[in-house]
Structures are given as structure tokens and as C-alpha cells.
Amino acid sequence: xxxxxxxxxxxxxxxxxxxxxxxxxxxxxxxxxxxxxxxxxxxxxxxxxxxxxxxxxxxxxxxxxxxxxxxxxxxxxxxxxxxxxxxxxxxxxxxxxxxxxxxxxxxxxxxxx
Amino acid sequence: xxxxxxxxxxxxxxxxxxxxxxxxxxxxxxxxxxxxxxxxxxxxxxxxxxxxxxxxxxxxxxxxxxxxxxxxxxxxxxxxxxxxxxxxxxxxxxxxxxxxxxxxxxxxxxxxxxxxxx
Numbered sequence: 001x002x003x004x005x006x007x008x009x010x011x012x013x014x015x016x017x018x019x020x021x022x023x024x025x026x027x028x029x030x031x032x033x034x035x036x037x038x039x040x041x042x043x044x045x046x047x048x049x050x051x052x053x054x055x056x057x058x059x060x061x062x063x064x065x066x067x068x069x070x071x072x073x074x075x076x077x078x079x080x081x082x083x084x085x086x087x088x089x090x091x092x093x094x095x096x097x098x099x100x101x102x103x104x105x106x107x108x109x110x111x112x113x
Numbered sequence: 114x115x116x117x118x119x120x121x122x123x124x125x126x127x128x129x130x131x132x133x134x135x136x137x138x139x140x141x142x143x144x145x146x147x148x149x150x151x152x153x154x155x156x157x158x159x160x161x162x163x164x165x166x167x168x169x170x171x172x173x174x175x176x177x178x179x180x181x182x183x184x185x186x187x188x189x190x191x192x193x194x195x196x197x198x199x200x201x202x203x204x205x206x207x208x209x210x211x212x213x214x215x216x217x218x219x220x221x222x223x224x225x226x227x228x229x230x231x
Contacts, residue, residue, distance in 0.1 A: 041224075042224055042225075045222070049219055097169065101146070102158070103148075103157070
């Protein structure tokens with residue numbers, strides 16, 4: 001069964017810093033990988049989706065990379081802001097059927113003003 | 114436009130009772146997913162619908178859990194004889210397509226239903 005791990009579990013940084021969140025997965029047979037943001041008491045909001053054939057995706061201050069063969073993805077956040085404070089989750093889509101998504105346990109980010 | 118909605122937002126019940134949780138997906142989305150999220154954990158897949166049929170229910174923990182989507186839109190997750198271990202946030206998501214045809218599709222999540230079993 002696919003296992004997804006996120007490191008670190010929690011991160012606290014001062015405003016303006018660039019930061020990197022890590023995601024690793026055990027089975028390289030994935031269809032795509034998504035990064036989500038979750039605010040307390042809220043559902044998940046999709047940030048970036050990387051197809052298995054792609055190496056990276058960018059949206060504004062966010063850049064996500066994917067190394068499928070090594071089972072790793074990183075989310076880079078540039079010039080962090082207090083509004084970036086949230087839990088960030090990565091999820092891989094099962095590459096055999098495309099039906100299931102496997103989530104990591106998330107990284108809780110706090111950006112200090 | 115309207116996003117994914119879930120009702121109720123909170124449900125408190127007693128052990129042994131039956132509960133129903135409702136999900137209204139985005140109009141036109143054929144794929145619908147249910148997840149369960151326990152405190153400090155990521156969402157755990159429960160079931161996936163493609164249209165009216167459950168295409169993959171391998172994540173349902175046991176036969177006390179059941180879900181339907183009779184008209185291919187609204188879905189109801191049903192839990193019989195609730196146990197304290199069922200307490201969690203139940204999330205619903207929808208996407209335009211499912212399976213391998215939906216590889217580029219983003220999942221849109223509802224706000225969840227927080228279930229507490231006393």
C-alpha cells in the first residue's frame with residue numbers, strides 16, 4: 001500500500017523567509033501528485049497539481065517539484081507571509097486505477113509577522 | 114459558482130446510533146470521493162463514485178459504513194451502530210472526471226462534517 005510521509009510535521013518561520021516542505025511516497029506508480037492547503041476547520045484547497053510526466057509546477061510564490069523515480073516532491077514557498085499559515089498536505093493519485101488518493105499527515109506552517 | 118457543500122457541519126451522536134452525512138458536489142462533476150480525517154492525520158480514502166456507481170469502495174473500514182449516490186449528484190454516507198472510534202471529520206470532494214480519465218482534474222473539497230460519537 002502506498003505510504004506518504006511529510007517532513008517536517010511543523011514549521012515556524014519569520015515573515016519573508018523562503019521555505020521548503022517535503023513529501024515522500026513509497027510507490028512510484030503514481031498518476032499525479034497534488035499539494036493542498038488546509039485552514040483550521042476548513043476543507044482542502046488545491047494549490048498545485050503535477051502530472052507524473054512533469055518535473056515541476058509554479059503558481060505565484062509557490063513552486064512544486066516532483067522526482068517520481070525517487071519518490072519525492074518538494075513545495076517551495078517564496079517570501080512567506082502570515083497568510084500562508086496553514087497545514088500543507090501532499091497527496092498522490094494511485095497510478096494503477098486512478099481511483100484512490102493517498103495523503104500525507106501534513107506540515108503545519110506558522111509564519112510569524 | 115457554488116462549491117462542494119456538506120451537511121451537517123457538526124453531528125454529535127451516541128454510541129450505537131445511526132447517522133447520515135450529506136454531500137452536494139459541484140454541478141456537472143461526475144466523480145465524488147469520501148474521506149475520513151482524524152485529528153493530526155491526513156484524509157483517508159473511503160469510497161469513490163463515478164456517476165451513480167461506487168467504482169471503488171475499498172477504503173470503507175467495515176460493513177457499518179455505506180454510501181449512495183442514486184442520481185449521480187448528491188451523495189449520502191451512512192454509518193450504522195456508530196462507535197467512538199468513528200469520531201472524525203468526514204470530507205467529501207468532487208472532480209469533473211474520475212479514474213485515469215481525470216488525471217489532470219483537481220479535486221474540490223467541501224468543509225467537512227465533524228462527527229462526534231459519545
